[in-house]
Amino acid sequence: MQYFPIFIDTTSLTCLIVGAGSVAARKLELVLKTEAQIIVVAEHIDSAVATLAQSSQVTIHQRKFKDSDLANIGMVFVCTADAVLNQHISVQAKQQNILVNVVDKTQLCQFITPSIIDRSPITIALSSGGAAPVLLRHLRQKLESIIPQGISKLGAFAQASRDTVKRALSSVTARRNFWEGIFEGDVAELVEKNQHDKAQALFDKTLAATVSGEKHVGEVYLVGAGPGDADLLTFRALRLMQKADVVIYDRLVSPQILELVRRDAEKLYVGKAKSLHTVPQNEINTLIVEKAKQGQRVVRLKGGDPFIFGRGGEEIASLVDAGIGFQVVPGITAANGASSYAGIPLTHRDHAQSVVFATGHLKDDTVDLNWSALAHANQTIVFYMGLTGLSIICQKLIAHGLSKDTHIALIENATMPEQRVVAGTLNNIESLAQNADIQPPALIIVGSVVSLHSSLNWYNSQKTKIEP
CATH class of the missing domain: 1.10.8 (Helicase, Ruva Protein; domain 3)
Known part of the structure; x- marks a missing residue:
């Protein structure tokens, strides 16, 4: 290890910057984040340096460098284009045991400045010793993405x-x-x-x-897992999944997302398939409460967004009644994920000025909705859980004023590699769905915007079937 990483206390440090161009401005901006007093010496002052120098930490001497400028200095950055001057300052600083950095001349440096992730008082410094700056930048970007701002x-x-x-x-x-x-x-x-x-x-x-020696009550995190693609998880969702003691998940959470859960976490499946409720909702509520009362961190992982046809409100109501703390982490809802990956914008100035989310879930063999409010030509309708009631949905929309030629699409396994899109009209979509053997989970989108699918479809287009 050529460069030993250290952190220097700057509360009583005076830092000298020789030069006042764009490079010096970057160093000045960096040092201004510390508590050091800063002296800038240069014949010509760049406007960026002049702006930064308005801070009370900075003193500017607009003149040539003098050896006496090194008196009582703890650290110096040399940022001039004069190679002779740069070497002279480096030699003088080292003789006086002053930490010196000559920009872009590592052979003249006593220290180098690392790449910094500043979350003061947490500070992370990375360095490649000048060997691989692009790789270093790549690593910093990765760390920035996983370290919370908070x-x-x-x-x-x-x-x-x-x-x-x-x-x-x-x-x-x-x-x-x-x-x-x-x-x-x-x-x-x-x-x-x-x-x-x-x-x-x-x-x-x-x-x-x-x-x-007592054990405290745990907390519950109601987390939206998004439409299926693990890349669409939020950073917060991923962080909580990797901290959970217990994960209670449903059928719409993809295997790829479950792979990201902490390895030793207890995983409990409470999924619901079409016409088959594996675990009744009241039992799910009870299970969540029981696990939290045991002092465990519980992640209730739900496909899409917990508050959009996810029964999230029912689950947190039970937590309120039990006096258990909870947080809600939104997810990309199925409507956004499916429409985006199918190339169907939910709104468009030429096609739809509003969008409505509705449940197509059958109750007593009916889909009980305000059909007159839904059946508008310049509106997009998204039906969740509507595959079983597809026939009724098409009939009701036509009966309440939509043309039988209104565009409609079925999106199966949205955002996943096996995604399929079947697009047609209210008049023929049933037969198209039967021929394609579309299976849940599938989302239904109705409206003129579906006509854009053939031209805007960017994902998995080889598995799309369209009939005008």
Whole structure:
């Protein structure tokens, strides 16, 4: 390891920047994030440097560099185009034990600046020693995508609570185990969501329970898994899935998404197939409550979005009644996922100025909907769970004013590699669906926008069947 990574306390540091061009501006912007006092020396001052120098941390000397500028300096960045001057400053700084960085000249540097992910007080620095800057940038982008923005709040919370925990728990091991539970659990989620009072109350309760050996009640996360494609999960959904003790999931959660759940989590299937309810809803509600009361982190993983035909409202009502904390993580609903992957915009200025989501779920062999409100030519209708009632849906829409030639599409296994789209009209879609043997899960889209499918379809087009 050629470069030893360290973090320098900047509270009493004075940093010199020689040069005031665009490169110097980038260094100045970086150092301004610290508590250091900054001196800039240059004959010509770039406008970007002048703007940044309005900070009280910065003093500018518009003149040539002098050796005396290194007096009482702890760190220097050399950002000039004068190679002779750059080498001279490097030699002088090293002789005086001043940390020196000459931009783009690693052989003249005593230190190099890493790529930084700033979530102060949490700071992550990465370096390739100049060997692979593009790879370094690639790694930083990956880390940026998985480290929550709210981690800074969690770092500050931990800093403020550190002495309290140290007084309460004398064992290093006990403190480590306690903090691991905090960072992986509900307190961290509350802090990151700015619910500080709730976080503090739960933290105090958890610490007291740890000291006394009691077990606290867990929390439930109602998580939307999206339409099927694992790439469409939100970062928050993925993070909670990988922290869960128990995952209760339904039939519309794809195997690819289940693969992302924490390996040692308990996985409980409560799915519902067409005309077959594996577990009644009231039993699902009871199961969620029971697992949370055992002190476990419970993820209720639902296909699509929990609040759009997902019975999420019913489930959290039971949690409210039981006094159990919960959070809701939205997901990409099936309508958005299916329409996007089928190349069918739900709204379009030339076709539809409104969109309606409706359930096509049969009850007593009927689809009880406000058909007169649905049957409008300039409106898109999306039916969830409507495959069984397809015949009734087509009949009712025609009876209430839609033309039998109105475009309609069935989308099976939306967003997945096996996605199929069958498009036709209200008059012929039943026979097309039968010939194609369309099976649930399938979404129905009705309206003029479906006519755009043939030209806008970008995904899996070889499995599309269309009849004008």
